[in-house]
Structure formats: structure tokens, C-alpha cells
Amino acid sequence: MATDYEAVIGLEVHVELKTKSKIFCSCPTTFGGESNTHVCPGCLGLPGVLPVLNRKVVEYAIKAGLALNCEIAEFTKFDRKNYHYPDLPKNYQLSQFDLPICQQGYLEIEINDNQKKIGINRIHMEEDAGKLVHQGDNIARAEYSLVDCNRSSVPLLEIVSEPDMRSAEEARVYLEKLKAILEYLDISDCKMEEGSLRCDANVSIRPRGQRTLGTKTEIKNMNSFRSLQRAVEYEIERQIDAKEAGEPIVQETRGWDEVTGVTLSMRSKEEADDYRYFPEPDLPPLRIDRAWVEELQQQQPELPAARKERFIQDYGLPNYDAEILTNSRALADFYEASCSLYPNPKVVSNWVMGELLHLLNAENLEITQSRVTPERLAEMLQLIDKGTISGKLAKTVLEEMFKTGQPPQAIVQAKGLVQITDESALTIVVDQVLEANPKVVEDYRKGKGKALGFLVGQVMKQTRGQASPEVVNRLLKTRL
Amino acid sequence: MIISHEQVETMAFLNQIELSAEEKEQYTAQLNVILKYARILEQLDTSQVAPMIHVLPLYNVWREDEVGVGLDREQALQNAPESEEGYFKVPRIL
Numbered sequence: 232m233a234t235d236y237e238a239v240i241g242l243e244v245h246v247e248l249k250t251k252s253k254i255f256c257s258c259p260t261t262f263g264g265e266s267n268t269h270v271c272p273g274c275l276g277l278p279g280v281l282p283v284l285n286r287k288v289v290e291y292a293i294k295a296g297l298a299l300n301c302e303i304a305e306f307t308k309f310d311r312k313n314y315h316y317p318d319l320p321k322n323y324q325l326s327q328f329d330l331p332i333c334q335q336g337y338l339e340i341e342i343n344d345n346q347k348k349i350g351i352n353r354i355h356m357e358e359d360a361g362k363l364v365h366q367g368d369n370i371a372r373a374e375y376s377l378v379d380c381n382r383s384s385v386p387l388l389e390i391v392s393e394p395d396m397r398s399a400e401e402a403r404v405y406l407e408k409l410k411a412i413l414e415y416l417d418i419s420d421c422k423m424e425e426g427s428l429r430c431d432a433n434v435s436i437r438p439r440g441q442r443t444l445g446t447k448t449e450i451k452n453m454n455s456f457r458s459l460q461r462a463v464e465y466e467i468e469r470q471i472d473a474k475e476a477g478e479p480i481v482q483e484t485r486g487w488d489e490v491t492g493v494t495l496s497m498r499s500k501e502e503a504d505d506y507r508y509f510p511e512p513d514l515p516p517l518r519i520d521r522a523w524v525e526e527l528q529q530q531q532p533e534l535p536a537a538r539k540e541r542f543i544q545d546y547g548l549p550n551y552d553a554e555i556l557t558n559s560r561a562l563a564d565f566y567e568a569s570c571s572l573y574p575n576p577k578v579v580s581n582w583v584m585g586e587l588l589h590l591l592n593a594e595n596l597e598i599t600q601s602r603v604t605p606e607r608l609a610e611m612l613q614l615i616d617k618g619t620i621s622g623k624l625a626k627t628v629l630e631e632m633f634k635t636g637q638p639p640q641a642i643v644q645a646k647g648l649v650q651i652t653d654e655s656a657l658t659i660v661v662d663q664v665l666e667a668n669p670k671v672v673e674d675y676r677k678g679k680g681k682a683l684g685f686l687v688g689q690v691m692k693q694t695r696g697q698a699s700p701e702v703v704n705r706l707l708k709t710r711l
Numbered sequence: 712m713i714i715s716h717e718q719v720e721t722m723a724f725l726n727q728i729e730l731s732a733e734e735k736e737q738y739t740a741q742l743n744v745i746l747k748y749a750r751i752l753e754q755l756d757t758s759q760v761a762p763m764i765h766v767l768p769l770y771n772v773w774r775e776d777e778v779g780v781g782l783d784r785e786q787a788l789q790n791a792p793e794s795e796e797g798y799f800k801v802p803r804i805l
Contacts, residue, residue: 250776257779266797267788271781287776308764315727317801364798371805377798380787505725515769 236474237439238467239447240402240432241352241394244409245387246419247359247427248291254358254386255282255325255514262425266379274358274384276320281513284309288386289332289517291418292356293527295388296333298412298534299351303524307332308516309356312506317378318360326389328508331355332519338392338412339536340404341554349405350393359385388419394433394444399463403456406430407558411535414560423454430459434466436474445470445480450494452486462487466494538563546576555584562598565605572609582608586626590633602636603629611639619643621650623696652699654706657690660698661706664689675711683707713746714739 253260256273272280296303310328336351361383367373390409396402410421410428421428435447450466453459465487470480485494510516533541535557542553542563557563562583569579587608591601611628614620620628620643631642643649651657664686665672675682683704690703719739723730730738781787784797793800 252776252778256781257774257777258781259778265784267784267799268797269781270787271779275782275787284773285776286773289773313725315725317799317804363804365804373803373805375803376801377795378801379798505721507725510764512765515765515767515772518770 234475235439236436236467236471238397238399238463239394239435239437239444240396240399240463242392242396242402242405243431243433244390244392244406245359245429246390246413246421248288248386248388249417249419249427250285250287250291250386252285253384254285254288254356255384256280258384260385262420262427264381266377266381269381270383274320275380276322276383282325282511284514284517285386288356289519290527291386291416292332292354292388293519293524294416294418294531295390295413296336296354297524297528297531298416299333299336299338299354299390299409301333301336301351301354303519304330304332304334305519305521306330306516307519309511309514310508311511312357312508314506316360317376318363318383320361320378320380320383324358324360325511325514326357326508327355332517338405338408340401340408342401342404344550347395347401349395349401352391352393354388354390357387357389359383359387394435399460399467402432402463403460406459407456408535411558411560415532415534415538417532423456426454429454432459432463432466434463434470435480436467436470446482448480448482448494449484450487451484451497452488454489458487458489461492462494465492469494535560542566546570546580548576548580552577552580552584555588556580559598565598565601568605569608572605573612575612578612579608582612582629586629587633590630601633603632607632607638614639614643618652618699619649621696621700623691623700624650627696647697649697650699651694651697652702654702657694657698657702657706660690660693661703661710664693665707665710672711683711712739712743713750714742 247260250260252258253274256271258269258271258274261269273282293303307327307330309325311323312326312328313323315322331353333354334352336354337348338351340347340349359382361378361380363370364377364379365373366375366377370376392405396405413419413421413428419427423429430453432450432453433447434450435445437443437445448466448470450462453462466485473480481496484497486497487494539553539557542548542557543550546553548556555562556566566579566583569583570576573579587598587601587603591598608629611620611625611632614628615622615625620639624643627646628639628642631637631646632639635642637645668686668689671682671685675686686707687700687703690698690707691700716735716739719730719735719742723735788794788797788799791799
């Protein structure tokens with residue numbers, strides 16, 4: 232019998248903090264400026280300069296730690312991580328080694344209505360590296376590379392989970408939840424496509440029931456939730472196949488290739504990792520005042536879990552709706568704004584979670600980029616209530632609103648989408664349909680209830696969806 | 712010998728420095744002299760001294776989150792051996 236394997240996954244997440252200035256110098260952190268224009272002797276690593284810590288970074292790290300149920304260190308310090316790479320002008324990265332600012336927390340995820348706690352091993356502060364542009368198809372074929380130091384010394388938090396995840400889906404859900412919490416805290420833009428949220432996965436497998444861990448690989452280069460899930464799924468399969476074929480699993484870094492859908496070996500781990508950490512002599516250590524931590528705790532905003540609970544209590548939403556709506560701060564804000572204008576929470580939830588999210592996902596847009604505003608959505612829902620448009624027509628109207636940003640009334644008028652409730656007009660169509668389908672009429676009269684649906688459908692088709700379904704039903708029944 | 716040939720080789724590799732056989736010999740000898748001198752400190756009785764992370768009694772030296780003026784691009788690139796279109800140019804990496 233084939234061995235039953237279990238996957239063991241831990242994630243290392245790097246998140247850029249949205250401070251105004253960098254972590255150790257006062258250059259701006261703005262994304263996307265002209266190359267090497269947000270730089271100074273400090274972040275260029277020129278000799279003789281001294282780093283001075285940005286207090287806001289420490290504040291944000293504590294906020295993240297509190298939201299992730301961590302212990303906040305009373306004493307913490309920075310260390311040098313020594314390595315050579317062209318995007319790191321100083322040849323060392325200022326990071327934290329043995330005394331990180333936050334330790335031993337957890338985050339709760341939910342999969343298929345089951346709650347699971349994922350441990351947070353640590354959160355530490357560090358500086359980002361610069362950005363490389365390779366001249367050629369990729370790094371391996373590049374003749375040379377170009378360096379932009381704008382990102383050098385942008386503040387980062389590295390959030391390291393315990394190896395508590397057991398499937399690629401759990402890993403994705405964990406990252407989604409972590410992103411939601413960071414968004415609610417308003418400490419990062421969390422844009423995976425711009426690199427302000429980056430994720431590496433440590434993956435290993437072991438026969439189910441075994442307690443010791445298997446050899447792990449580190450997977451890099453995943454820049455969406457979907458690619459994280461795909462990459463981890465692939466890697467688990469690859470390791471199982473290797474094990475079954477009697478091949479060794481090598482401890483190494485592997486890169487995810489989005490196009491081919493495979494992970495490829497980048498470098499072997501043993502020789503490369505010797506960072507010779509030592510305490511940073513240019514930065515005095517930190518004593519974190521308990522009163523400050525307490526003050527920050529008091530200021531914490533409502534977090535996803537609390538907001539979800541409130542959505543269930545106050546709006547009477549099912550668990551599923553509340554989970555999805557609160558998993559993005561912007562989406563939850565949109566929902567609440569809509570509800571204040573159209574106070575039927577379940578109807579609003581159905582439209583937001585159904586049609587609107589569907590349209591957004593199809594275009595790969597965020598809710599913040601939606602041309603449909605809460606005001607417009609509420610106006611559209613009122614048109615349904617007034618009987619101006621049917622629910623079916625409303626879908627067409629919403630699509631048009633989404634495309635053009637026009638108000639629903641204007642779309643209804645311009646496209647002639649007004650619902651037909653005029654009985655005499657509809658009677659003519661109903662009669663035509665009955666005449667054209669004698670067989671179906673007979674079926675109905677013999678007791679086949681389903682035949683009615685077909686006839687309603689035919690009338691809707693003739694009227695391009697504009698007939699009022701209620702009126703058509705009534706007319707058909709009286710005639711049959 | 713406090714530091715071996717192999718350790719010097721490893722150090723050179725990690726720091727991306729190529730050393731000739733003579734240089735390896737020379738630096739191993741010199742580093743051993745330096746480390747031996749530093750070892751004099753180990754004779755001190757530190758059993759009653761708490762481990763020290765920083766030599767000065769300073770804590771929480773930080774600044775507020777304010778943007779200042781840095782270098783313009785020409786200044787930033789002026790010492791670069793090579794630059795191109797506003798970037799530092801570096802030799803192929805792999």
C-alpha cells in the first residue's frame with residue numbers, strides 16, 4: 232500500500248511598512264519613483280554614515296505583534312546580517328537575530344467552518360534591499376544588471392509562522408488572513424504585485440503519524456495568493472514523487488515559475504547560509520516601555536475577527552458572508568457604506584458577494600478600483616424595489632455600471648431596459664408563445680409543472696428579458 | 712593556531728575575495744597574531760559581569776518619521792564605476 236504523506240508548511244512573510252521615511256534615514260519610501268532619486272549616503276551604504284532608527288517602525292511592529300497575539304519584547308536590538316549581493320550596497324542587512332521585537336503569537340484561520348490556530352514564531356524589523364533590473368531574459372542570461380537603490384532601507388517586518396500548516400489551501404488562507412490584519416492595522420499597502428507583501432514557503436513532507444520533520448525546501452517567487460497555493464501544491468507532489476521513487480529530497484531554495492507551473496532549484500542551502508550575525512554597533516538597543524505597549528493596545532482598530540462577529544450580530548449575516556466580506560478592509564467598508572444607504576443587509580451582501588465580486592475578479596480588480604460606488608449600488612437596488620427593473624435586468628444594469636460608471640437610472644433609460652409590466656402589451660407576446668408551443672401547453676395541462684417555466688422563458692426571450700416575471704406568470708396561468 | 716587555513720578560505724569565499732596560496736599563508740599567520748593578542752581579554756574574570764550588547768549606556772535613540780532631503784541622482788551615481796540610464800551598473804551576477 233502506498234504511504235500516506237502529510238505536508239508541513241511554514242511561511243516567511245515580508246511586508247513593507249507604509250511609513251513616510253525609510254527605517255534608518257529620512258529618504259521617502261514612495262513606490263515607483265525615478266531610479267536612484269530616493270537615496271542618500273545612508274541607504275547607499277557610503278562609508279562613515281550612521282543609521283538612526285525611525286520610531287514609527289517600532290510602533291508598527293508592536294501593533295502587528297499585538298494583533299497577532301505576540302509577546303512584545305522588553306529588550307530588543309538590531310544585528311548585522313552579512314552577505315554579498317549587488318542589491319545590498321553595505322554588504323550587510325540591518326535585521327534582528329536573537330532578540331526580535333515580537334515572539335510567540337498566533338493567528339486564527341478558518342477553512343470549511345473549522346477554526347485553526349497557526350503559530351507565529353517571531354516578527355522582526357529589518358531594512359529592504361535595492362532592486363535589480365537584469366539586462367537579458369533573466370538573471371542567468373543577463374550580460375549585466377542595473378541597481379536602483381530607492382527601495383534600499385525601506386522598512387520591512389518579517390513575520391515567520393510556525394510550521395503549522397498542512398495543505399496549500401491552509402497556506403493561502405493564512406496569507407490572506409495575515410494580509411487582512413495588516414490592512415486593518417493600516418501599516419502596509421500589502422500589494423503583492425508591487426512587492427510590498429512577499430511570501431516564501433518552507434515545505435516538507437513526512438509519512439502521516441511521524442513526528443520528526445522531513446527535509447524542507449524553501450520556495451520563492453510567488454507573487455499572488457493563487458501562485459502561493461499552486462506552488463505549494465506542486466512542491467508537495469514533487470517531494471512525494473521523489474520519495475516514492477527513492478530519490479533524496481535536497482535542502483535547497485527553489486523558485487516558482489508561474490508560466491510552466493513548476494518549482495526549479497535555485498541554489499543549495501548548506502554552503503550559502505553563513506550570515507555571521509553580530510549586534511549592530513551603530514544602533515543602541517531598545518527598551519520597550521510597557522506603558523507605550525498598553526497605549527498602542529488601546530488604540531488598536533477593530534480587526535477582521537471582531538468585525539466579522541459584528542457583521543453576524545448586527546447585520547444577521549451568515550458566517551460565510553461575514554468571513555468573505557471582512558477579509559478585505561476595503562470590501563467591508565464598501566459593504567457597510569452600501570448598507571447605510573440601503574438597509575437590507577442580506578440583499579446587499581448577495582449583490583456584493585455575487586455579481587460585484589464576480590465582475591471584479593474577472594477583471595482582476597480590487598474593490599477600491601470599482602466604478603460601482605455604494606451610492607450607485609443602493610440606487611440600483613431601489614430601482615428593483617420600485618419595480619422599474621427586474622432582478623434579472625439589474626444584473627445587466629450592474630455590468631454596465633461596472634463598465635461605464637454611469638448611474639443606474641441613466642443606463643436604464645439609455646438602453647431601454649425598463650421592465651414591461653403593461654398587461655395588454657405582454658398579453659400579445661404570451662398569446663404568440665402559447666400558439667407557437669402547443670405541445671408544451673398540452674404537457675402543462677397534463678400536469679407537467681415544469682412546462683410553465685419553459686413558457687415563461689420564451690416570453691422573457693421575446694421581450695429581451697424586460698417582461699416582469701410576475702405579470703408573465705400570472706397571465707400564463709390565467710390562460711392555461 | 713586559533714584560525715585555520717580552511718577558515719581563512721571560507722572567509723575569503725564568503726566575502727568574495729580571491730586569495731593566492733601565498734596570501735592565504737600570510738593572512739592566516741597575521742590573523743592568528745591578532746586573535747592571539749585579543750585572547751588576552753579572556754584572562755579577565757567576567758563571571759560577575761552581565762553579557763553586553765552595546766558599549767554605551769544608551770537606549771531608544773530614534774527619530775520621528777519625517778522625510779528629509781537626500782542626494783540627487785547625479786550625486787548618487789557620481790562615484791559609481793559604471794552607470795546606465797540612472798542606474799548603477801554591475802557585472803553579471805550568475
